[in-house]
Amino acid sequence: MAEKTNETELIPDEALRPEESEKTPASRLSRRSFLSHLGAAGIAVTAPPLLAAAAPALAETQATPAVAAGTVAVTLKVNGQAHPMQLDPRTTLLDCLRDNLELSGTKKGCDHGQCGACTVHVNDRRVNSCLSLAVMHEGDEITTVEGLGQPDHLHPVQAAFIEHDAYQCGYCTSGQIMSAAAVLKEGVGPTDDDVKHAMYGNICRCGAYPNIVAAVQAARRA
Amino acid sequence: MDAFKFSRAATVDQATVSGAGPVKPIADVRFVAGGTNLIDMMKLNVERPKVVVDINGLPLDKVEATPQGGLKLGALTRNSDVAKHPVVVRDYAVLSEAILSGASPQLRNMASTGGNLLQRTRCPYFRDTAHACNKREPGSGCSAIGGHNRMLAILGTSKDCIATNPSDQNVALAALEAMVEVQGPKGKRSVPMHEFHVVPGATPHRETVLGAGEIITAVTLPAPLAGSKQVYLKLRDRAAYEFALASAAVVMKVDSGKVSHVRVALGGVGTKPWRSFEAEHELMGKSVDAANFRKAAEVALRDAKASSENGYKIELSKRCLVRALTMASV
Numbered sequence: 001m002a003e004k005t006n007e008t009e010l011i012p013d014e015a016l017r018p019e020e021s022e023k024t025p026a027s028r029l030s031r032r033s034f035l036s037h038l039g040a041a042g043i044a045v046t047a048p049p050l051l052a053a054a055a056p057a058l059a060e061t062q063a064t065p066a067v068a069a070g071t072v073a074v075t076l077k078v079n080g081q082a083h084p085m086q087l088d089p090r091t092t093l094l095d096c097l098r099d100n101l102e103l104s105g106t107k108k109g110c111d112h113g114q115c116g117a118c119t120v121h122v123n124d125r126r127v128n129s130c131l132s133l134a135v136m137h138e139g140d141e142i143t144t145v146e147g148l149g150q151p152d153h154l155h156p157v158q159a160a161f162i163e164h165d166a167y168q169c170g171y172c173t174s175g176q177i178m179s180a181a182a183v184l185k186e187g188v189g190p191t192d193d194d195v196k197h198a199m200y201g202n203i204c205r206c207g208a209y210p211n212i213v214a215a216v217q218a219a220r221r222a
Numbered sequence: 223m224d225a226f227k228f229s230r231a232a233t234v235d236q237a238t239v240s241g242a243g244p245v246k247p248i249a250d251v252r253f254v255a256g257g258t259n260l261i262d263m264m265k266l267n268v269e270r271p272k273v274v275v276d277i278n279g280l281p282l283d284k285v286e287a288t289p290q291g292g293l294k295l296g297a298l299t300r301n302s303d304v305a306k307h308p309v310v311v312r313d314y315a316v317l318s319e320a321i322l323s324g325a326s327p328q329l330r331n332m333a334s335t336g337g338n339l340l341q342r343t344r345c346p347y348f349r350d351t352a353h354a355c356n357k358r359e360p361g362s363g364c365s366a367i368g369g370h371n372r373m374l375a376i377l378g379t380s381k382d383c384i385a386t387n388p389s390d391q392n393v394a395l396a397a398l399e400a401m402v403e404v405q406g407p408k409g410k411r412s413v414p415m416h417e418f419h420v421v422p423g424a425t426p427h428r429e430t431v432l433g434a435g436e437i438i439t440a441v442t443l444p445a446p447l448a449g450s451k452q453v454y455l456k457l458r459d460r461a462a463y464e465f466a467l468a469s470a471a472v473v474m475k476v477d478s479g480k481v482s483h484v485r486v487a488l489g490g491v492g493t494k495p496w497r498s499f500e501a502e503h504e505l506m507g508k509s510v511d512a513a514n515f516r517k518a519a520e521v522a523l524r525d526a527k528a529s530s531e532n533g534y535k536i537e538l539s540k541r542c543l544v545r546a547l548t549m550a551s552v
Contacts, residue, residue, distance in 0.1 A: 072228050089228035089274065092261070112262050113329055125302075125331045131258045132332065135228055136276050179328070186327075200462040201326025 072135045078103065079147025089135050094118045096134035097144055105145040105174045109203075116202030119175040120144050126182035128201075145174035148181060157181045157219045166215035168206035176202045180216045192217065223264050230276045234439060238406050240275045241435035253277045253437060255298055256332035258325075259341050267351050268342075268358055282336075282439055285309070291445030294403075297336030297438045301391065302327065304335060314443055316452035316471050320394035320489075323456045326463055336438035339392060339402065339418070340430065343385035344465055345374060356382045357426040364426075372531040373465065376539070378493035379527055383426030385493060387419065388465050393489035394454055396497045397471035400443050406436030419494035429494075447483055450475040455546040456489070457538060466490030468539040470546035474505075481505045486547075488522065491539045498522040501543065510551040512544070519543040 067073075071086045076096065083101060094111075097103045097120070109117030111130045118130040121143040149155035157180045160166070167173045179202045188198040195216045196209070204212065231237035231253075241251050252271040254260050255278060263269040282296040285307050293309055304310055305321040325333065347353040347365040354363035366374055366384050375386040392415075400415040419430050432438075456469040469489035475482050484505045488496040501522035508514040519540035526536045 070225060070227070089226060090223045111265065113258055113326075116326065116328060119328055126328050127332050128258070128326075128328045131256075131261045131329075133228070133254070133257060133261065133274075133276075136254065136257065136278060138230075182327075197462065198327060201328045 074135045074138050076101075076134065076137055076142060077140065078142045079144060085134075087134055089133060091134045092130055093120070093122075093132040093134045093137060093142070094129035097129060097142075100134075103144050103146050107171055107174055109172065109175070114203070115172070115175075116179060117172050117175040119178040119202065121178060121182060124182075124185070126179050143178075145177055148177065155181060156222045157184065157215070160215040160219035160222065161212075164211045164215035164218060166208055166211040167204075168208050172202060172204045172206075176204065176212055180212075180219065183216060184220060224267070224270045226271050227273045228276065229273070230279055232279055234280055234282070234405055234437060237275055237277050237280060237437050238435045240273065241406075241437060251275065251435075255334040255337045256300070256329075258329050258333045259337060263342065263349070266349055268349055277437070288442060288445075293443045295335045295441045295443070297334060297403075297440055299335045301325070301330040301333045301335070301338060305330065313446035314394075314398060314452070316397055316454045316473060317391065317394040317443075319452075319454035320390040320456075320469075320471060323454065323469075324390040324465075335391070335441055338389055339395075339438060339441070340432075341387075341389045341392075342429070344388045345385040346370060348385055357385055357422070357429075360425070360427050366529070368530060370531065371529040373467070374529060374532055375493045376491050376526040376528055376532055376535050377488070377496050377523070378421040379529075380422045380424065380426070380493075382424055383422035383493065384529055385422070385426065386465075386490060387429075387492060387494050389495065390454070390456060390466065390469065390489060392419070392495035393469055393471045393487045395441060395443075396487035396495040397452075397473050397485045398443050399485060400441050402438060403440040403442060404432065404436050405439045406433055408433075410439075412442070415495070416497040421493050447473070447475055450483060451550045453546045453550040455542055455549065457542050458490075468535055468542040470539075470543045472543075472546045472550045474547065474550040476510055476551055479509050481508055481510060486518070486522065486543065488539060488543065491523075491526070491535055498543075500524065505547070510547075512548070515544045515547040516540070518547065 067086055072089045073086055075082050075084045078101060085100060094106060094108055097106050106120055106129060107117040109115035113128045113131040118128055119126050120129045122140050149158045157177050161177060179199055183198045188194050192213050195213050229240060231240060250272040252260055253275050260269060280298060283298040284296045285299055286294045288294050295304055301321050305318045310318050345366055347355045347369060348357050353365040356362060356364050364382055371384060374384045396415045402413045402415060402418045404411050404413060413431060420428060450473055453472045456466045458464040458466050466489045468491055471487045473485040484502050486498045486501040488498060501518040504518040504521045522543060523536050523540050528536060
């Protein structure tokens, strides 16, 4: 409940928020697109010569799309949609999802396969997307948290996480949810200990574990 | 991460040729299967291949019965699939238990049988390019000897390296007397598990008998011995997601209270998966009791050499083996 109190404190007077603000273009901006707009504006102010010099080159690139040296062609199927891309082979599946496809729901925690924040499904199996190269996934079916459910029709695990308050800061949450959604299909035993054992590849630094276990159990019963 | 050339191999022959290609094949070319170990080390600049060959398209992902009554695990079978395969669970329980005691469900979904065989050490100095490490950079020295070596090896060490082989799978494969099937530019060969890995000696960078361009195609398990019991016992700092401080894999058959067949391998303590022929020899024909198990453990650890922080492992490993033998005898 602590988070909810904090949220109320951050917005002291609900009544002052205009109802229609949800529909104004400015408030429809996501945090991510807001930040990137801010970044572009910052460059325009601080480095106009650089931007001017870059402009013609950019136009040329758009006219004749050239294949950058050392890049590899791959088509990633993510959440049912095919994305043909030309990638530096060093790009991990995680970085590709976040940076190339702007699916930032999948999180980068340790970047070394130790925390589980980057968990996605590849061909219906949960994996650490940080330890896989994107170019290794030609033809694979990849599902991220964005493809699992939507705000108006949540996956049972997502609904259970909200119901059971199974997070604090939320950074590990999409990885926890992707792992839990896989656990539902893996034939894991019925007890809380079985759930803990099946979920130990996902670390939560806030220690929301009791509520995570409760959420997974509730989703399994649903 | 350094830039590299990426290619996808469609056939084993194609892969072996790619692997044998450039001037310094061992250092320059890496095959990638699960990627869980290789990509981790590439991010740390511990591995800096010039060429990465993706072998996931090779037809090496089957589990098949052998004419000899055993089981052949394709090199690309995933750890999670092997661990839950009904024949493995029934006839090679020690392998299933060992695999499930390591890593995390996500990593086991990615990691392959062949890749796990080639898993590199977790020695902190090997993984940190700021330190000397003969395994990472031959001739640079060993920071682990006299450094933080609590997790490191006590068997098979040398003055140049005390790094532990971290795999659980490999300890079980040693106790099961698995054969590693290898294919390379010069053809195919089968290597007994206990000869596949080599002790560091003066060349710690050389960890297996694999040559340039050679690729693991499968691991073959011999027919299970009827009436034998298998145990994998792993001791570690926490109950999950941690490497072994000491582990033991035991395959044992008891007839009329006497050991009629036994295979012993130790993990977490050796520079390679540590098959103990000495313990096996000590146990054969003996009655199953605590005193004889302790004698076998003493023999197994007779040549153990402690470094500054890992002396506790000698007694821990002995007790681990005694406990595993006890579990296998009831």
